[in-house]
Amino acid sequence: MTAPPAPPRLLLSGISKRYPSVVANDDVHLDIAPGEIHAVLGENGAGKSTLMKIIYGVTRPDSGEIRWEGKRVHIDSPAAARALGIGMVFQHFSLFETLTVSENVALATGLPSAGLSERIREVSNRYGLPIDPERLVHSLSVGERQRVEIVRCLLQSPRLLIMDEPTSVLTPQAVRQLFATLRQLAAEGCSILYISHKLDEIRELCERATVLRQGRVSGEADPRVESNDSLARLMIGSELPSCPLPPGTPGEVRLKLDAVSAKSEDPFGTALDGVSLEVKGGEIFGIAGISGNGQQELLRVLSGETLSEKAGDVRIAGVEAGRLGPAARRALGLGLGFVPEERLGRGAVPALSLADNALLTGARGAGLTKGPWILRGKVNAFAREIIARFRVKTPDETAAAQSLSGGNLQKFIIGREVLLSPAVMVAAQPTWGVDVGAAALIRGALVDLRAKGAAVLVISEELDELFEICDRIAVLADGRLSPSVPTRDASVELIGRWMSGDFTEVGHVQA
Amino acid sequence: MFKLEARPAPSALMRVASPLFAALAMALTGALLFWALGQPVGKAFYAFFVQPLTTAYGVGEWLLKATPLLLCALGLVIAYRANVWNIGAEGQLVMGAIAGGGVALAFPDASGPWLLPAMLAAGVLGGMAWAAVPAFLRTRFHTNEILVSLMLVYVAGLLLRYLVGGPWRDPDGFNFPQSRMFGEAAVLPLLHPEMRVTVVALLALLLTGGVWLFLARTWLGFRLTVAGQAPAAALYAGFGQKRNVWIALLASGGFAGLAGVAEVAGPLGQLQPSVSPGYGFAAIIVAFVGRLSAPGALLGALLMSLLFIGGETAQMELGLPAAITGLFQGLLLFYLLAADLFVNYRLRRVSPAATPALKEATR
Numbered sequence: 001m002t003a004p005p006a007p008p009r010l011l012l013s014g015i016s017k018r019y020p021s022v023v024a025n026d027d028v029h030l031d032i033a034p035g036e037i038h039a040v041l042g043e044n045g046a047g048k049s050t051l052m053k054i055i056y057g058v059t060r061p062d063s064g065e066i067r068w069e070g071k072r073v074h075i076d077s078p079a080a081a082r083a084l085g086i087g088m089v090f091q092h093f094s095l096f097e098t099l100t101v102s103e104n105v106a107l108a109t110g111l112p113s114a115g116l117s118e119r120i121r122e123v124s125n126r127y128g129l130p131i132d133p134e135r136l137v138h139s140l141s142v143g144e145r146q147r148v149e150i151v152r153c154l155l156q157s158p159r160l161l162i163m164d165e166p167t168s169v170l171t172p173q174a175v176r177q178l179f180a181t182l183r184q185l186a187a188e189g190c191s192i193l194y195i196s197h198k199l200d201e202i203r204e205l206c207e208r209a210t211v212l213r214q215g216r217v218s219g220e221a222d223p224r225v226e227s228n229d230s231l232a233r234l235m236i237g238s239e240l241p242s243c244p245l246p247p248g249t250p251g252e253v254r255l256k257l258d259a260v261s262a263k264s265e266d267p268f269g270t271a272l273d274g275v276s277l278e279v280k281g282g283e284i285f286g287i288a289g290i291s292g293n294g295q296q297e298l299l300r301v302l303s304g305e306t307l308s309e310k311a312g313d314v315r316i317a318g319v320e321a322g323r324l325g326p327a328a329r330r331a332l333g334l335g336l337g338f339v340p341e342e343r344l345g346r347g348a349v350p351a352l353s354l355a356d357n358a359l360l361t362g363a364r365g366a367g368l369t370k371g372p373w374i375l376r377g378k379v380n381a382f383a384r385e386i387i388a389r390f391r392v393k394t395p396d397e398t399a400a401a402q403s404l405s406g407g408n409l410q411k412f413i414i415g416r417e418v419l420l421s422p423a424v425m426v427a428a429q430p431t432w433g434v435d436v437g438a439a440a441l442i443r444g445a446l447v448d449l450r451a452k453g454a455a456v457l458v459i460s461e462e463l464d465e466l467f468e469i470c471d472r473i474a475v476l477a478d479g480r481l482s483p484s485v486p487t488r489d490a491s492v493e494l495i496g497r498w499m500s501g502d503f504t505e506v507g508h509v510q511a
Numbered sequence: 512m513f514k515l516e517a518r519p520a521p522s523a524l525m526r527v528a529s530p531l532f533a534a535l536a537m538a539l540t541g542a543l544l545f546w547a548l549g550q551p552v553g554k555a556f557y558a559f560f561v562q563p564l565t566t567a568y569g570v571g572e573w574l575l576k577a578t579p580l581l582l583c584a585l586g587l588v589i590a591y592r593a594n595v596w597n598i599g600a601e602g603q604l605v606m607g608a609i610a611g612g613g614v615a616l617a618f619p620d621a622s623g624p625w626l627l628p629a630m631l632a633a634g635v636l637g638g639m640a641w642a643a644v645p646a647f648l649r650t651r652f653h654t655n656e657i658l659v660s661l662m663l664v665y666v667a668g669l670l671l672r673y674l675v676g677g678p679w680r681d682p683d684g685f686n687f688p689q690s691r692m693f694g695e696a697a698v699l700p701l702l703h704p705e706m707r708v709t710v711v712a713l714l715a716l717l718l719t720g721g722v723w724l725f726l727a728r729t730w731l732g733f734r735l736t737v738a739g740q741a742p743a744a745a746l747y748a749g750f751g752q753k754r755n756v757w758i759a760l761l762a763s764g765g766f767a768g769l770a771g772v773a774e775v776a777g778p779l780g781q782l783q784p785s786v787s788p789g790y791g792f793a794a795i796i797v798a799f800v801g802r803l804s805a806p807g808a809l810l811g812a813l814l815m816s817l818l819f820i821g822g823e824t825a826q827m828e829l830g831l832p833a834a835i836t837g838l839f840q841g842l843l844l845f846y847l848l849a850a851d852l853f854v855n856y857r858l859r860r861v862s863p864a865a866t867p868a869l870k871e872a873t874r
Contacts, residue, residue, distance in 0.1 A: 348744065361747075372729045373729060
C-alpha cells in the first residue's frame with residue numbers, strides 16, 4: 001500500500017450554524033495545510049467569529065464535519081481544542097493585570113510553575129517576542145501583552161494557531177516583528193489561521209485566503225497575486241468605495257486646545273501633558289496613536305466629561321468652553337458633535353429604542369423637546385431621517401440599539417451627530433470594527449461635514465483611515481501630542497517614529 | 512440535561528409573564544403550606560383571597576391598604592428606574608406622618624380648608640427631607656444610599672416613638688403612647704360612608720397617571736431612565752449625575768411622605784408608635800412586581816394589599832400566625848426574582864451525545 005498524500009492539518013466541510021435570527025455559517029468549507037499561513041477575510045457579520053468559535057470548541061456547528069489531520073473529530077470545548085493542538089490569540093486579551101506574566105501563564109495553561117519562567121524566556125527569545133516573566137501585566141504595553149498571549153499559546157506547542165485581528169493594537173514596527181514571528185512558526189510546521197480585515201497585511205503575510213460573505217464562502221484566493229480592490233470585491237461584492245478628499249479651504253479656527261494637562265481617572269490611564277492643537281473650519285485633523293496613550297483622557301477633555309482648570313483651555317467656535325459640561329458644549333453656537341469610541345453604553349443606551357437614542361443628544365439641536373415635554377412625533381421623524389440618510393439596517397426606529405450590528409449602530413450614532421450640523425465634530429475610532437461598506441459611508445459623512453465648513457477632529461488607530469480623510473495629522477504618544485504635518489507630507493515611517501514618542505524629526509511643521 | 516443560555520434579546524413576553532408565574536408559584540407553595548399546617552386548602556384559600564372582598568367594607572379595606580403601597584411604589588419606580596436604590600421608603604413614610612401630624616397637632620382648633628392641604632404638603636416635605644439625607648451623603652461623600660436610607664428607617668421609627676411617648680403624648684390619654692386625636696378639619700374625607708378608604712386613593716390613581724406620563728413623555732423622566740440604564744451615556748449626553756440622584760431620592764421620599772400623612776390623617780386619626788405595618792418595605796416588592804412601571808405598580812399594590820388583609824383574615828378565621836403575611840410577600844418576591852432570570856436566559860435541552868464526542872476529540 002502506498003502512503004496517501006499528507007492530509008490537511010484541518011479540514012472543515014459543510015459547516016453550518018444557525019442562530020435564531022441569522023444564519024452565521026452556511027455550508028462553509030475550509031482547509032489548511034501544515035505550515036500554511038491562511039487568511040480568513042470578511043466584513044463584520046460575515047461569519048468569521050462564529051467559524052473560529054467552532055474550530056476552537058466554543059460553539060458547536062449544527063451540521064458539517066471537522067477533520068483534524070485526516071481524522072474526524074468533535075471539538076466540544078476549548079480544552080478539547082487545546083488537547084488537539086489548537087491555540088488561539090484573541091483580539092481582546094484575557095490577562096489578570098495584577099499578576100505577573102509567569103503567574104498568568106501558569107493560571108491559563110495549568111503548567112507547573114516550577115521552571116516556567118525559564119521556559120517563557122526561552123520560547124519568547126526563540127521567536128523574537130522578548131518578555132520578562134516576572135513583570136506585572138499592568139505595567140506592560142499593549143504590544144507586550146499580546147506577546148504574553150502568543151507565548152502562552154506557544155508553550156503548549158500548537159500545530160494550529162488562530163490569530164484574531166492581531167494587529168489592531170500594534171505599531172507598524174511591532175506588526176513587522178509579529179509577522180517575522182509568524183513566518184518562523186509556519187516554517188517550523190505550525191499552521192496559522194489569520195483573521196483580519198486589513199487587506200494589505202493579508203497580502204503581505206498569507207499564502208491563501210478564504211473569503212466569507214454573509215456566512216458563505218464567496219471565494220478562495222492567493223492574496224499575494226490579488227489587489228486590495230479584487231479582495232474587497234470578494235468580501236463585499238462590489239468595488240471598494242473610495243473617498244477622494246477634494247482640496248479644502250480651511251477657514252477660521254473652530255476648536256483650540258491650549259496646553260491642556262489632565263490627570264486620568266483610570267489608575268492605569270495616561271495623563272495628558274501640555275496638549276495644544278488648533279482645528280480650522282473646513283479641515284479634518286487626524287490624531288493617530290495606539291489606544292492607551294491618552295486618547296480617552298483627551299476625548300473627555302474635548303467632550304466636557306472632564307472639565308479643564310481654566311475656561312480658556314478649550315475654545316469651541318470661539319467660546320471659552322473649558323468649564324462647560326457636555327450639554328452646554330453641544331449648545332454653543334452651532335455646537336459640538338461627539339462620537340465616542342464605545343457605542344453601546346456611551347454613544348447609545350443599549351436597551352432603549354433608536355428613537356430614544358436619537359433623543360439622547362438630539363433633544364436641543366433638533367428641537368425634539370418643548371418645555372418639559374418630549375415631542376414623540378418629532379423624535380420618531382428625526383430617528384427615521386437618520387436611518388434613511390445613513391442607510392442604517394433596522395426594521396424601524398423602535399428597534400433597540402443593542403439589536404443592531406456594530407457597524408449599523410455606528411452609522412446611526414454618526415448620523416445623529418452629523419444631522420445636528422455641528423460646528424465642531426470630534427469622532428473617536430469612527431470605523432473601529434465596522435465593515436468596509438459602512439466605513440466608507442462614515443468617512444464620506446465626515447468629509448461632507450468638512451465641506452460644509454465644520455472643524456472635524458478624528459482620533460483613530462487606523463493609519464490608512466487617517467491618511468485617507470485627514471488634511472493634517474499628528475500623533476498622541478504617552479499623553480503628549482506631536483507637532484502636526486499636512487497628510488500629503490507625512491510618511492508611515494514618520495508617524496511610526498512619533499508613535500514611539502520621538503518628536504525630534506518634525507518635517508513640515510505647522511502649529 | 513438542560514442548559515441555561517443567554518437569549519439574543521431580552522424576552523418582552525417573559526417580562527410580563529414573570530410576575531404572573533411568580534404569583535402562581537406563590538399560590539402553589541401557599542397551598543402546600545396550608546396542607547402541611549393541617550388546614551383544608553380550599554377553605555384557607557377562600558379565607559385568604561376571596562372572603563376579604565365579599566363585603567363593601569372588605570373592598571374598602573383592600574383599597575385602603577393598597578393606597579399607601581401604591582404611593583410608596585410610585586416613588587420607588589422613579590428612583591429604581593434611575594438606578595438609585597432607595598430602600599428607606601418606610602422611614603420617609605414615618606417622617607411624612609410626623610411632619611403632617613405635627614401640623615395637625617400644632618393647630619388643634621383650626622377649621623379652615625387650608626389645614627388638610629398644609630398637612631399633605633408638610634408630609635411630602637417631611638419625606639423629602641428624610642430622603643435628602645442619603646442624597647446629600649451619596650453626592651457629597653459617595654456613601655451607599657441603600658445602607659443610609661435603610662438605617663434611617665430605624666431612626667425615624669425611634670423619633671416617632673419618642674414624640675408620642677414624650678412631647679406629643681396626649682395629656683388625657685391615660686399615659687398611652689399616642690398623640691391627641693386630630694381635629695375634624697385635619698381628617699381626610701372618606702370615599703364612601705361604609706368604607707374607611709379616603710380620597711387619597713383617588714389622588715394616588717391620578718398620580719399613577721402622572722408618573723406614567725413623567726417617565727414616558729417628559730425630558731426629565733427620559734434623562735432619569737438613561738442615567739439608570741447607561742451611566743456613561745448619561746455623562747456623554749451631559750445629564751448631571753448628582754442632579755439625577757437628588758431627583759430620584761426626593762421624588763421617592765415625597766411619595767412615601769404623602770403615604771405617611773395620608774395614614775395618620777385617614778384611618779388612624781392620630782400619631783401612634785407605629786403608623787405602618789411595613790408599607791414602605793412591601794412597596795419595594797410592589798415596584799418590582801409592577802416591572803418598574805406606574806400601571807404595573809397599581810396592579811402590584813392591589814395584589815400586595817390583598818396579601819395584607821388576607822393575612823389578617825387568615826389569622827382570625829384559621830388561627831394562623833401573623834407571620835403568614837410576610838411569608839406570602841417573601842414567596843412572591845422570591846419567585847419573581849427567580850422567574851426574572853428567564854427574561855434574559857432560556858433553558859435548552861442539551862443532547863446527551865455530547866459526552867462521548869468529547870472523549871473522541873481528546874483521544
